[in-house]
Amino acid sequence: MFSSLTFALLIFSSMSFLQLQNVVKNFASTRALDGVSFEVEKQSIFGMLGPNGAGKTTSIRIITTIFKQDEGDVFFNGEKLRESHAEQMGYMPEERGLYKKMKVWEQLVYLAQLKGLSHADAKKKVFDWMEKFEIKDWWNKKVIDLSKGMSQKVQFIATIVHDPKLIILDEPFSGLDPLNSKLIEDEIQNLRAKGATIIFSTHRMEQVEEICENIILINKGKVILNGKVGDIKQQFKKHEYSFHYAGALPQLPDRFPVTRKLDHELVVKVDANSTGNDLLRELINQRVEVMAFNEVLPSLNEIFIEQVEAVK
Amino acid sequence: MNKILTIIRREYITRARSRVFIIVTFLMPVIIAAFTVVPFLIIRYGSDTEKIAVIDQSKMFTGKLKNQDNVEFGFYDAPFDSMKRHYAEKGFTGVLFVPADFSPDKPEGIKYFSNDQLGLGTEDNISGQLTEVVTRLRLEKVNVTPEVIDQLSKPVHFETIVGSKEGNTGAAAAVGYFAGFLLYLLLIFYGMQVMRGVMEEKTNRIAEVIVSSVKPFQMMFGKIIGIALLGLTQFAVWIIMGIAAVTLLQGMVGDTSGIQDQMKTMQEMNTQPGMVQMVNTLNESLNTLPVGLIVFGVVFYFLFGYLMYSSLFAAIGAASGDEADQSLTFIATMPIIISFFLSFNAMNAPNSSLSVFSSLFPLTSPIVMPARLAYEPPPSQIILSMIFLIAGFLFMVWLAGKIYRTGILMYGKKGSLKEMVKWIRY
Numbered sequence: 001m002f003s004s005l006t007f008a009l010l011i012f013s014s015m016s017f018l019q020l021q022n023v024v025k026n027f028a029s030t031r032a033l034d035g036v037s038f039e040v041e042k043q044s045i046f047g048m049l050g051p052n053g054a055g056k057t058t059s060i061r062i063i064t065t066i067f068k069q070d071e072g073d074v075f076f077n078g079e080k081l082r083e084s085h086a087e088q089m090g091y092m093p094e095e096r097g098l099y100k101k102m103k104v105w106e107q108l109v110y111l112a113q114l115k116g117l118s119h120a121d122a123k124k125k126v127f128d129w130m131e132k133f134e135i136k137d138w139w140n141k142k143v144i145d146l147s148k149g150m151s152q153k154v155q156f157i158a159t160i161v162h163d164p165k166l167i168i169l170d171e172p173f174s175g176l177d178p179l180n181s182k183l184i185e186d187e188i189q190n191l192r193a194k195g196a197t198i199i200f201s202t203h204r205m206e207q208v209e210e211i212c213e214n215i216i217l218i219n220k221g222k223v224i225l226n227g228k229v230g231d232i233k234q235q236f237k238k239h240e241y242s243f244h245y246a247g248a249l250p251q252l253p254d255r256f257p258v259t260r261k262l263d264h265e266l267v268v269k270v271d272a273n274s275t276g277n278d279l280l281r282e283l284i285n286q287r288v289e290v291m292a293f294n295e296v297l298p299s300l301n302e303i304f305i306e307q308v309e310a311v312k
Numbered sequence: 313m314n315k316i317l318t319i320i321r322r323e324y325i326t327r328a329r330s331r332v333f334i335i336v337t338f339l340m341p342v343i344i345a346a347f348t349v350v351p352f353l354i355i356r357y358g359s360d361t362e363k364i365a366v367i368d369q370s371k372m373f374t375g376k377l378k379n380q381d382n383v384e385f386g387f388y389d390a391p392f393d394s395m396k397r398h399y400a401e402k403g404f405t406g407v408l409f410v411p412a413d414f415s416p417d418k419p420e421g422i423k424y425f426s427n428d429q430l431g432l433g434t435e436d437n438i439s440g441q442l443t444e445v446v447t448r449l450r451l452e453k454v455n456v457t458p459e460v461i462d463q464l465s466k467p468v469h470f471e472t473i474v475g476s477k478e479g480n481t482g483a484a485a486a487v488g489y490f491a492g493f494l495l496y497l498l499l500i501f502y503g504m505q506v507m508r509g510v511m512e513e514k515t516n517r518i519a520e521v522i523v524s525s526v527k528p529f530q531m532m533f534g535k536i537i538g539i540a541l542l543g544l545t546q547f548a549v550w551i552i553m554g555i556a557a558v559t560l561l562q563g564m565v566g567d568t569s570g571i572q573d574q575m576k577t578m579q580e581m582n583t584q585p586g587m588v589q590m591v592n593t594l595n596e597s598l599n600t601l602p603v604g605l606i607v608f609g610v611v612f613y614f615l616f617g618y619l620m621y622s623s624l625f626a627a628i629g630a631a632s633g634d635e636a637d638q639s640l641t642f643i644a645t646m647p648i649i650i651s652f653f654l655s656f657n658a659m660n661a662p663n664s665s666l667s668v669f670s671s672l673f674p675l676t677s678p679i680v681m682p683a684r685l686a687y688e689p690p691p692s693q694i695i696l697s698m699i700f701l702i703a704g705f706l707f708m709v710w711l712a713g714k715i716y717r718t719g720i721l722m723y724g725k726k727g728s729l730k731e732m733v734k735w736i737r738y
Binding site for chain 2: 065
C-alpha cells in the first residue's frame with residue numbers, strides 16, 4: 001500500500017506526531033493549498049505563520065478533519081488521519097464564540113461530550129478545570145453575562161477539557177490582557193509537559209520567537225520556510241554584530257561598515273571572510289571600552305516581511 | 313450516533329425551557345379557544361333580552377311574531393304616542409308600530425321607536441320575521457296555503473355516494489382546509505426555527521468548534537430532529553388542551569338546533585363563524601370520513617414535509633450573513649405559501665390535473681395531499697406521492713448538507729445564490 005518513499009519518511013519521522021505530505025486543496029477555481037508538506041514533532045510547540053489568506057486556516061481545517069484534502073496525505077500519530085482522530089484534538093479557531101444563552105458549565109460539558117466524553121466524565125473534568133483557573137464562581141453564569149476576557153478563558157477550557165493530544169490555537173491571545181495571556185501561556189507549557197503537542201497560528205512574532213521551537217511560514221498555499229527558529233534565523237542572518245561602548249565613537253576600517261548608529265551602540269556588518277572575533281579584536285586594539293557584544297539575528301518579523309514581499 | 317443524540321438533546325432542552333416556548337405552548341390554545349368560544353358565549357349570554365311592545369293596528373301580525381334570540385314581543389293595544397312616552401316604565405326597550413292601513417301589497421308605514429339605538433341583531437330579527445309574515449300573507453291571497461308554502465320551499469338534498477361509502481362534501485372541505493392550514497403554519501414556524509438556530513451558530517461564531525468535533529451533517533440533522541421533537545411536544549400539549557376545550561364546548565352547546573341559530577346570528581354579525589361551524593361539522597360527520605387515512609396522512613406529510621423543508625431552511629440559514637435575509641428566506645417560504653393556495657384548488661376540484669400534480673410534486677405535496685385526503689384520492693396516487701416525497705426529502709437533505717457544510721463557516725457576509733451553487737460542487 002505505501003510507496004517506499006512514504007515508508008522511508010515514516011521511519012525517519014518516528015518522532016513526528018503530525019505529518020502533512022503534498023497536501024492540495026482546491027475550492028472551485030482557487031488553489032488554497034498547493035502541495036503543503038511539514039511535520040510537527042511530538043510534544044513540541046509548533047508555529048504556523050503566514051499572511052491572511054495564505055492557507056493557514058485551510059491547513060488547520062484539514063488537520064482537524066473539517067475539510068478533506070483533494071490530494072496528499074495527513075498522518076496523525078503514525079496513522080492515516082481519520083475523522084475519529086478529531087476527538088484527540090482541541091481546536092480554538094481565530095473567530096470563536098459560545099452559545100450565549102447557555103450556562104458556562106452546560107456549554108463546556110456539551111462541547112466535551114461532542115469530543116466523546118460521557119456526561120459524567122465531562123462534568124468532572126469541567127469542574128476540575130474551572131477550579132484550576134479559579135473561575136468556579138462562573139459555573140452557573142450565562143455566557144452572555146461574561147466579559148470578553150472571561151469568555152476567552154472559558155473557550156480555552158473548552159479547547160483542552162478533554163485532554164487532547166494535539167492542541168491547535170489560532171490567535172489565542174487576541175483580546176486577552178497581559179495577565180490572562182500569561183496564564184494561558186503557562187498552561188500551554190504545562191500541557192506540553194504532560195505530553196500534548198501544540199500548534200500555534202499567530203501574527204504575533206514576538207510570541208512565536210519566545211514560545212515556538214519549530215515554525216513554518218506559509219504564503220499563497222505554499223510552504224516558504226520550515227525549520228527550527230534558531231536555524232531559520234541563522235539562515236537569514238546578515239552577518240551583523242552589535243556592540244555597546246563607552247566613551248568616544250570608534251572609527252572602524254572599511255571592511256567593517258557601520259549599518260546602524262544608535263546611542264553608544266553600533267551595528268556593524270562583517271563580511272564573509274571575517275568573523276565576529278575579528279571585529280572584537282579590532283575594537284580591543286583600538287582600546288574601545290566594550291560594554292556588550294553580540295551577533296544580530298533578524299527577528300522573525302523581519303524575515304516574514306522579507307519573504308512575503310519577495311514572492312509578490 | 314451518540315453525538316447526534318447529544319446534539320438533539322441540547323437543541324431540545326435549550327428551547328423547551330425558554331420562557332417564550334412555555335408561554336406559546338400553553339397560551340396559544342387558550343387564545344384560540346378564546347377566539348372561538350368567547351364570541352359564542354357573548355352572543356348566547358351576553359345580550360340582554362330586548363322586549364318590544366308591538367302596537368299592531370292592522371291585526372296582521374298579532375300572535376305571529378315569535379320570541380327568539382333574546383328578542384321578546386308583547387302585543388299592546390294603546391296609542392302609539394302614549395306608548396312612545398311610557399314604554400320604558402312598562403319594562404320595554406322599544407315600540408314597534410304597525411298602522412291600521414298596512415297591507416301586504418304596499419308594506420309601508422311600520423315604525424320602530426326607542427330612545428336607544430336599535431342593535432343589528434334585533435333589527436335583523438324583526439325585519440326577518442316581518443318579511444316572513446308578509447310573504448305568507450301575500451301567498452295566501454293567491455290561495456297558497458301555509459302547508460303548500462312549506463312544501464314548495466323544502467330544499468332538495470341529494471345523497472352523495474363516494475365509492476362504497478356515503479360522501480360528505482362539507483366535512484371534507486372543513487377537514488381539508490384545517491389540515492392544509494395546520495401544515496402550512498407548522499412548516500413555516502418550525503422551518504424558521506431551524507433557520508434561526510443555524511444562524512445562531514454563525515453569529516455566535518461557535519460553528520467551527522462544533523464542526524471540528526462532529527460532521528456538519530450530524531449538526532444539521534441533530535438540530536432538525538431536536539426542533540421536530542419540540543414541535544411534537546407542542547402538538548401533544550395542544551391536542552390534549554384541544555380535546556379538553558372541545559369537550560367543554562360540547563357541554564355548553566347543548567342541542568344542535570341551538571347551534572344552527574347561534575351560527576346564523578354569528579355569521580350575520582361577522583364574528584368567527586368558520587371555527588365553530590367546523591368544530592360542529594367535525595363532530596357530526598367524522599364517521600363519514602376516512603379518519604384513519606387523514607390522521608396517518610397528516611402525520612406522514614408533516615414528518616417528511618418538515619424534514620425536507622427544514623433541511624432547506626438550514627441551508628438558507630447557513631448561507632445567510634449575520635442578519636436574516638428576506639430574499640433567501642423567500643426561497644423556502646414561497647413554495648409553502650403557493651402550496652397553501654393550491655390546496656384550496658384541491659378542495660374545490662380534487663381530481664383536476666392541477667390538483668393531482670400538486671399532490672404528487674414533493675415541494676407542494678406536504679400541504680396539498682393532506683387537504684386532498686378527505687376526498688379519498690386513488691390509492692395509487694397517494695402511494696406515488698409518498699414515494700416522491702421521500703425521494704424529494706432525501707435529495708433536499710443531500711443538497712442542503714453540501715450548502716450547509718461550507719456556508720456554516722462563512723462568517724459575516726451572506727452567500728449569493730451563485731456561491732451556493734459553487735458550494736454544492738465542493
